[in-house]
Every structure is written in structure tokens, then in C-alpha cells.
Amino acid sequence: MSMAQTSDSFSQTRSEGIGTRLSDTLWRRPGLLLILLLLPPVLWLGIIYLGSLFALLLQSFFSIDHFTGLVNYEFTLKTYAELFTPANFDIILRTVTMAAICTLASAVIAFPIAYYAARYARGRWRAVFYLGIMMPLWSSYLVKIYAWKLILAKEGILTWALEGLHLNWLLDAYLSLPVVGGNSLSVSPTGTFIVFVYVWMPFMILPIQAALERVPPSMLEASGDLGARPAQTFRHVLFPLALPGIVAGSIFTFSLTLGDYIIPQIIGTSRLFIGQAVYQHQGIAGNIPLAAAFAVVPIVIMGFYLWGAKRMGAFNAL
Amino acid sequence: MRQTFITAVVSSITAAAVATGATAQMTAVGEGEGALSIVAWAGYIERGETDKSFDWVTKFEEATGCMVSVKTANTSDEMVALMNEGGFDLVTASGDASLRMIAGKRVQPINIDLIPSWNTVDDRLKEAPWHYVDGTHYGTPYMWGPNVLMYNTEAFAEAPTSWSVVFEETTLSDGQSNKGRVQAYDGPIHIADAANYLMFHKPELGIKDPYELTPDQYAAALDLLRGQRELVSRYWHDAFIQIDDFKNEGMAASGSWPFQVNLLKADNVPVASVIPEEGATGWADTTMLHVDSEHPNCAYKWMEHQLSSNLQSDLSVWFGAVPSVPAACTDGRGMQNQEGCDANGLAQFDKIKFWKTPVANCESQGECVPYYRWVSDYIGVIGGR
Numbered sequence: 001m002s003m004a005q006t007s008d009s010f011s012q013t014r015s016e017g018i019g020t021r022l023s024d025t026l027w028r029r030p031g032l033l034l035i036l037l038l039l040p041p042v043l044w045l046g047i048i049y050l051g052s053l054f055a056l057l058l059q060s061f062f063s064i065d066h067f068t069g070l071v072n073y074e075f076t077l078k079t080y081a082e083l084f085t086p087a088n089f090d091i092i093l094r095t096v097t098m099a100a101i102c103t104l105a106s107a108v109i110a111f112p113i114a115y116y117a118a119r120y121a122r123g124r125w126r127a128v129f130y131l132g133i134m135m136p137l138w139s140s141y142l143v144k145i146y147a148w149k150l151i152l153a154k155e156g157i158l159t160w161a162l163e164g165l166h167l168n169w170l171l172d173a174y175l176s177l178p179v180v181g182g183n184s185l186s187v188s189p190t191g192t193f194i195v196f197v198y199v200w201m202p203f204m205i206l207p208i209q210a211a212l213e214r215v216p217p218s219m220l221e222a223s224g225d226l227g228a229r230p231a232q233t234f235r236h237v238l239f240p241l242a243l244p245g246i247v248a249g250s251i252f253t254f255s256l257t258l259g260d261y262i263i264p265q266i267i268g269t270s271r272l273f274i275g276q277a278v279y280q281h282q283g284i285a286g287n288i289p290l291a292a293a294f295a296v297v298p299i300v301i302m303g304f305y306l307w308g309a310k311r312m313g314a315f316n317a318l
Numbered sequence: 319m320r321q322t323f324i325t326a327v328v329s330s331i332t333a334a335a336v337a338t339g340a341t342a343q344m345t346a347v348g349e350g351e352g353a354l355s356i357v358a359w360a361g362y363i364e365r366g367e368t369d370k371s372f373d374w375v376t377k378f379e380e381a382t383g384c385m386v387s388v389k390t391a392n393t394s395d396e397m398v399a400l401m402n403e404g405g406f407d408l409v410t411a412s413g414d415a416s417l418r419m420i421a422g423k424r425v426q427p428i429n430i431d432l433i434p435s436w437n438t439v440d441d442r443l444k445e446a447p448w449h450y451v452d453g454t455h456y457g458t459p460y461m462w463g464p465n466v467l468m469y470n471t472e473a474f475a476e477a478p479t480s481w482s483v484v485f486e487e488t489t490l491s492d493g494q495s496n497k498g499r500v501q502a503y504d505g506p507i508h509i510a511d512a513a514n515y516l517m518f519h520k521p522e523l524g525i526k527d528p529y530e531l532t533p534d535q536y537a538a539a540l541d542l543l544r545g546q547r548e549l550v551s552r553y554w555h556d557a558f559i560q561i562d563d564f565k566n567e568g569m570a571a572s573g574s575w576p577f578q579v580n581l582l583k584a585d586n587v588p589v590a591s592v593i594p595e596e597g598a599t600g601w602a603d604t605t606m607l608h609v610d611s612e613h614p615n616c617a618y619k620w621m622e623h624q625l626s627s628n629l630q631s632d633l634s635v636w637f638g639a640v641p642s643v644p645a646a647c648t649d650g651r652g653m654q655n656q657e658g659c660d661a662n663g664l665a666q667f668d669k670i671k672f673w674k675t676p677v678a679n680c681e682s683q684g685e686c687v688p689y690y691r692w693v694s695d696y697i698g699v700i701g702g703r
Contacts, residue, residue: 064690087698094701149559153566183498183551184567270504270553271701280697287690 060292071288079289083297088277092297095274098189099257102196103250106204109197110249111242114208119217133202141199145266148195152267154184182269192268196257203252211245212238247309254305258298274298343427347618350384354616357400357409359603361577361637362461363388371653372636374629382623384616392556393505401425407611408620410460412601413448413674414507420449420456425606428455432618435625438643442667448674449604457604458621459642461633464600464663464670465503465511466591468574468582470564473499477592481515483571485546490570497549501560501572504553504700506692507673510599511573512539512546514671518596528599528671530680536687543699553700564589573598576638576662597669602642628652640664 026033062071063078082088117129136144151157162168175181175188182188215238223233261275272280274294282291309315356363363386366373375386389406391397394415401409401424411419419425430436436444439459444450449457469478475491482488484500502508513528516538525535551567554560557578563569564582579591605624607617623629630641631652640662641647647659663670680686 087694087701087703090701090703091697149562150566153562154568155566186567187498187551265555266559268552270550272697277697280693287693290694 056292056295059288060296062289064287064289079293082290083293088294091272091274091277091294094271095258096301098193098196098273099254102193102200102257103204103253105193105197106201106253107208107246107250110201110204110208111246114205114212114245117205118209118212133205136199137202142262144199145195145263148191148198149186149267152184152186152191152194154186156184156186158185186267187269189269192264195263195267196260199263200253200256203256204246204249207248207252208242208245211242211248215241244313244315247312248315251302251305251309255298255302258301343429344432344614344618345429347432348615350382350616350619351613352383352385352616353387354384354408354613354620355387355389355406356620357389357391357397357406359410360390360392362390362410362603362633364633364636369636372632374623374627374632377627378620378623382616382619384613384619386620398422398424401608404608404610406608407613407617408608409606410603411457411606412603413446413672415675416448416457416604416606417451417675417677419606420451424609425456426609426611428457428607428621430455430458433458433622433625435622435643438625438645440642440644443602443642446602446604446672448602448672449606457606458624460603460605460624461630461637461639461642462600462602462670462672463576463637463639464593464598464666465573466576466579466598466663467571467594468564468579468589468591469571470569471588471590473570477590478571478594479592480594481511481573481596484549484573485512485515485542487549492570496570498551499568499570500546500549501552501554501563501569502543502546502550503573504555506689506696507599508573509536509539509543509692509696510671510673510676512542514599515596516542526682527680529674529676530682530686531676532683532685533687536691540695540699543696544703547699547702561585580638593663593666593669597671598666600663600670600672602672630654634659634662638662640667 026036060079061075061077062073063076065072083092113129113133117126117133121129149156153159159168159171162171171185174190175184180188180190182191185191185194219237219241220233223237224230228236259275261273261279264271264273265276274297278291278294281287281294361368363375364372365375365386379385389400391400394412397409397411397415398418400406401411401419402422409415409419409425416425436458443459443462445455446459449455449459467478467481467484469483473490473492473494474483483490483496484502488496490496490499503511509531510528513525513531513535516523516535517525517528520538523535523538525531531539552563554563554572554574557575560572560574561578561581564572564578565585565587574591576591579589582589605621607614607621611617625643628651630643630646631654633639634641634646634654635652635658640659641654644659644664646652647654647656647664676686676689676692678686678688
């Protein structure tokens with residue numbers, strides 16, 4: 001009895017309460033609600049993300065005083081000019097080349113896997129495929145790299161296996177090649193390449209698989225019915241339709257390789273990549289302007305890359 | 319940048335609030351404040367958790383009531399960054415970090431009269447230039463050690479007598495070249511090792527101090543390092559990666575720390591170490607007190623503890639380092655003995671050039687190549703330029 005009375009009086013006061021008026025206002029002006037909901041994330045993105053990005057960009061227009069090592073807060077393009085000194089330009093070239101080669105190799109390896117997973121794998125096999133592709137993403141990145149270091153080492157598993165097959169002359173011949181070779185796979189550019197391709201592979205397979213799943217099987221059948229050989233069907237039908245997926249995947253592999261600074265530190269020739277250069281100039285030398293200028297390089301490269309990718313239709317599925 | 323600015327504002331406010339200003343030093347040690355936070359190298363502050371027999375914290379806590387918390391840092395640069403950030407009392411800084419912190423006014427002068435055991439410190443360290451600046455003490459010596467030449471005893475029939483095995487191509491006693499089988503430290507401070515080698519072998523360059531190089535001397539050191547690049551398959555950065563490389567990559571020789579040598583020996587890997595005829599570079603660490611320390615009484619109690627307790631002796635065994643208190647080698651306060659100290663490099667003190675930050679305004683030559691250049695040029699050398 002008393003309960004009914006209370007709830008009655010409650011609803012009466014509520015109809016004149018501030019909450020109700022607020023809710024009425026928002027109902028009448030949906031735009032206001034939108035602004036209120038969007039404001040926090042926009043502020044977050046604007047201040048935290050873009051703000052720090054611009055702070056970084058700003059730093060790159062300062063320079064370091066070569067004599068005292070102190071930052072000189074005057075606008076100059078000197079730091080950008082430093083990027084083009086031979087030693088620094090090598091780092092950029094090395095990183096971009098590695099990123100490009102890794103991306104190409106990832107696409108070539110990922111395509112058949114994605115094709116099988118999208119077209120033929122059914123039921124339990126499909127689950128196994130998904131698990132197999134995703135599994136490497138669940139384990140620690142560092143553990144995987146250290147595992148690869150042991151696999152590729154001079155006295156590692158791979159050498160041991162090749163010795164058993166009496167094939168180590170093949171490895172030795174390969175390692176004696178200039179540029180790609182080295183004392184062992186784990187200290188050669190090839191080693192860095194292998195690990196990059198392995199680590200970023202899932203990021204390539206999944207978008208390609210998604211793209212292939214959207215290709216209607218009837219199109220491939222129609223192509224065959226019209227007399228196209230499998231190679232022609234692939235070139236003229238399947239590949240163009242899967243291209244957005246490949247380009248989307250390549251954005252991941254390319255940008256991740258551009259920014260990574262851990263793999264080349266553990267596996268490879270000790271020659272620097274862009275990420276390591278940023279880390280060293282910022283952390284060790286206190287040369288923040290040059291570190292910032294280096295950090296701008298991948299941003300510019302990815303800007304062009306995304307622009308190209310957009311033209312190829314990589315974002316049509318979004 | 320904004321972060322630095324905020325830190326600067328906050329720390330200047332606290333600096334104004336706390337009585338211990340930038341130049342004032344303590345005049346008396348009072349009651350402990352109940353806590354003490356230390357920035358230290360990994361393995362430097364042990365409380366018996368890694369290995370029961372290595373503990374130099376528990377008794378200190380019981381005696382003083384100062385509860386010790388440790389923040390480990392991997393590089394000198396991390397230590398400088400942490401101290402700039404603030405919130406810590408002490409740091410175990412090497413010579414390439416200590417001068418930067420003194421110049422940056424992140425650490426305060428130490429009143430050695432408040433440390434009763436100060437007179438037991440090795441005389442050669444009491445006024446070492448990496449913590450004693452303009453007649454003022456900025457820290458208490460902690461530990462020191464050499465950067466030794468580690469070699470594989472299967473590749474070398476006899477201990478190498480010169481650093482040339484890591485700088486110049488030679489055929490080792492196992493009949494194979496050293497090419498691809500040596501390593502070098504992946505830090506710009508390694509340029510000093512090259513300069514130290516040249517100081518011995520090319521006296522005409524007139525190098526007086528491997529950390530104070532004129533442009534000509536510096537160029538000669540870089541040339542030597544460019545030749546070394548042809549021999550080095552990987553530069554070592556992380557002590558544990560180097561250990562792995564000596565196990566799995568067939569490495570024959572490298573500059574290293576006694577720490578790695580001891581761990582590899584414990585794993586029955588055939589390695590040994592030596593300080594060659596040219597001498598070696600080394601590190602000497604100093605406990606320094608943050609300018610805004612909130613627990614200065616505990617910090618002074620710790621600096622006394624580090625000199626008088628089992629710390630010097632046991633840490634020397636644990637880390638492969640040399641005590642800053644020579645008596646700790648012999649008086650049985652811990653596990654170390656004379657042979658152990660000698661093995662870690664005690665007798666070689668005079669052959670060691672301790673790490674310090676290269677500065678433009680140098681003592682021996684007037685004008686030298688500053689550390690900033692060392693960093694960018696060493697990157698070039700590793701990149702093959």
C-alpha cells in the first residue's frame with residue numbers, strides 16, 4: 001500500500017525533474033545528443049593522438065646544436081637535410097626495401113593458404129585453419145623471435161637438419177652470397193626477412209581470405225564455361241577480385257615492417273632500421289629532432305601507400 | 319615534450335618545497351623515513367629472492383626500518399631518463415651517466431662526513447672524476463669492473479694477449495679466420511675501445527684519453543671500427559643474447575663483462591677471459607642521491623650500509639665485479655676472497671679506463687668530439703659507412 005503511494009509520488013516529482021527535462025531536450029534535438037556522445041572520443045583522438053603527433057612533427061623542425069648537444073628551438077629544415085646523409089639514407093632505403101620484399105613474399109605465400117581456407121576447408125578443417133593462422137598471434141612476440149633465433153643459429157636446428165640430409169653445402173653456398181648472406185642465417189639479412197614474413201603472415205592471410213570469400217564461385221565457373229584456362233581465370237577474374245584484400249593485407253605487413261625495431265635488433269646484421277634509429281637517437285643521443293624526423297619518414301611513406309591503396313579499391317569493403 | 323615540461327614544472331615546485339635544494343647538502347642523518355627507492359642495474363640489489371645466499375637488503379631493512387624498493391634499468395640512458403622523471407632516492411650510475419646527471423642538477427652533493435665508513439673506500443675511487451666535480455662529492459662508490467676480452471678456449475690454444483683479435487683479421491689457432499666469429503658492443507661507447515687500442519699501437523696519434531678525442535684521433539678510431547665491421551657478424555646489446563651467441567653461433571672472441579663469462583662458465587661453455595696488453599675500458603658505478611629525494615636519511619643509511627656490510631663482498635661474487643672497499647675482499651664479511659677479487663680485475667685497476675661521457679669541452683685536449691657525434695657516427699659504422 002505504502003509502496004504504491006511512494007512510487008506514485010515519485011513519478012509525479014520525476015515528471016518535473018531535471019533528468020526528464022534533459023531527456024526531453026535530447027529527444028527534441030538529436031544533434032545535441034550526437035555532439036555529447038561524440039565529444040569525448042573526438043577530444044581524446046584530437047588531443048592525445050593528433051596532439052602528440054603534431055608535437056612530434058614540430059620537434060622535427062628544430063635542430064640539435066652539434067657542439068653542446070642541446071636542442072635549438074628555432075625553425076629549420078636542417079634536421080630533414082640530415083636524413084639524406086649517406087648513413088641515414090641507407091637506413092631508410094634498407095627499411096623500405098625490406099618492407100617491400102616482405103610484403104611481396106607474404107602475399108605470394110598467403111594467397112594459396114587463404115584460397116584453400118576460403119574455398120575448400122570445411123567444418124573441422126576450417127576451424128583448424130583459423131586456429132593455425134591465428135595461433136601465432138596469441139603467443140608472445142618476443143618468444144617467437146627468440147625461438148627463430150635458435151632455429152636459424154649457426155649451431156641451430158636448421159643447420160642440424162640440413163647436416164642430416166647432407167645439404168649443408170647448399171646453405172653454405174647461399175650464405176657466401178654477398179648482400180643476402182652472412183656468417184649464419186641468424187646474422188644475415190635473409191634471417192631478418194624470414195622472421196618478418198613469419199611474424200606478419202596472419203595479417204596478410206586474413207584480409208585475402210575475406211576478399212576471396214566474397215568472390216562468387218559462379219563467376220569462376222562462368223569463366224571456365226567461356227573457355228578460359230585456369231591460369232587465365234586466375235589472372236582475369238580471381239586475382240583482380242582478390243586484389244583489394246591483398247592490398248589491405250599489404251598495408252599491415254608494409255607498415256608493421258617499417259616501424260618494427262625489435263626483430264632487426266635480435267636477428268640480422270645489426271644494421272639499423274628506421275624504428276631502431278628513432279629509438280637510438282631519442283633514447284641514447286637525446287637527439288629528439290632527428291628522431292622525430294626519422295619518425296616522419298614512415299608516416300609520409302604510408303601516406304603515399306594508403307593513397308595508392310585507396311585507388312586500387314582496398315577500402316571498398318569497409 | 320609536454321611531458322618533460324610538466325615534469326619540469328612539478329619538480330621545480332617540489333624542489334622549492336623540499337628543504338634540500340640543489341646545492342645544499344645534508345648536515346646530519348636523522349631517523350629513517352621508512353622507505354627507500356633505488357634505480358639500479360639488474361642483479362645489483364638482491365634480497366635473497368633469486369638465490370638465498372645472496373642477500374644484502376633484508377638486514378638493512380631490519381636495522382633501519384627503511385623498506386627498499388628497486389627499479390631496474392638496462393642502460394645508462396634509461397637511468398638518466400628515470401632520474402629526470404623523479405620519484406627515486408638513489409641511483410647506481412655508471413660514469414657515462416653520472417656526469418650527465420650532475421650537469422643536469424638531478425643529483426645532490428654528498429656530505430661524506432655523514433658516512434662513517436667512507437675512509438674504507440679505495441683511495442683511487444674517493445675522488446674519481448665521474449662523481450667528484452669541482453671539489454664536491456656527488457656519490458658513494460658502489461662497484462666497478464673491467465670490460466674483458468672473452469674468448470672461446472677451443473678457438474684459442476693460448477689466451478690472446480691483444481685486442482687485435484677483435485679488431486683485425488687473423489687466423490686463430492684452430493686454423494680458421496676470426497672473420498664472422500667476433501662480436502663488439504652495440505653502444506657508441508665502444509669507440510673508446512678502439513681509441514684505447516690505437517693509444518697503444520699508434521702513439522703518433524697522441525691519444526691521451528680514449529674518451530677525449532680530437533677530430534683526427536676520432537677519425538682514426540672510426541676507421542679501425544669500419545675494418546672491424548667486416549669481422550663482426552652481430553653487435554651485442556643484451557648480455558643474454560651474447561651468451562646465446564657464444565653457445566649457438568660459434569663465436570670465438572668479443573669484448574664482454576665478467577657477468578657473461580661467469581654465466582657461460584657455469585654452463586660449461588669453453589670460455590675464458592683476459593685483460594690484454596692494451597688494457598681495457600671499464601665501468602665504475604656510484605650511488606647518487608636525487609636532488610628531490612624524499613627519504614634522504616634512509617639514503618645516507620644505505621650509503622653507509624653499502625660500504626660496511628656484506629654487500630661489497632657478496633655482490634662482487636654475484637656480479638663478477640670488484641668491491642669499492644678493498645677490505646671486503648679479505649676480511650671475510652662475505653663470500654669473496656683475494657683470488658676472486660683478482661680474477662674480477664682488482665689488480666688491473668691501472669690498466670682500466672673507466673667509462674665517462676665524452677664532452678666537447680675536454681680537459682686533455684681542449685676541444686673534443688662530443689657524445690652526440692659518437693652516437694650518429696657509430697650508427698653509420700654499423701651500417702657499413
